[in-house]
Amino acid sequence: MSEKDYDAVAEWAEHDMTLARDAEKGLCGQEAAAFGRELVERSQGGRPSIDPDAAPGEKSPIRQVRLPRALNADLDAFARNHHRNASDVLREALSEYLAAHKDAS
Structure with missing residues (x-):
């Protein structure tokens, strides 16, 4: 300013x-x-970073993914019912998936 x-x-x-x-x-x-x-x-x-290790002003990487309509509707409904946004749900789900499949090669 x-x-x-x-x-x-x-x-x-x-x-x-x-x-x-x-x-x-x-x-x-x-x-x-x-x-x-x-x-x-x-x-x-700006917005607070979603990455606790990010430097001040550092932007988080962006990924885009296409979803079938039914899966997208399910995601929206789940997020709404749990008072969260879809991005938070996707980040958590991906994190859990990767942790569960970490040792699978």
């Missing part, structure tokens, strides 16, 4: 920002400063 961006956000927060109708009060002082720093840090890094 550039200095100009910081100035624009500060101007908005000090003069134009409005609270949601159900909000009791906005953040002030140190609490507001800490929230702002956390927000800036999160915005610079």
Whole structure:
């Protein structure tokens, strides 16, 4: 974020920002400063990495796979029923499959 961006956000927060109708009060002082720093840090890094060994800013490799419609529907239903996303289910399933077949040559 550039200095100009910081100035624009500060101007908005000090003069134009409005609270949601159900909000009791906005953040002030140190609490507001800490929230702002956390927000800036999160915005610079993007999504958290799914790889615990990844360097900051390193992107995870992407694989694409085609699925038969029925298998895709089953995956979507399973993910939805378990409150997960399909990518998480696929990663876990692949990890378990590879571990189970590790010694098979």
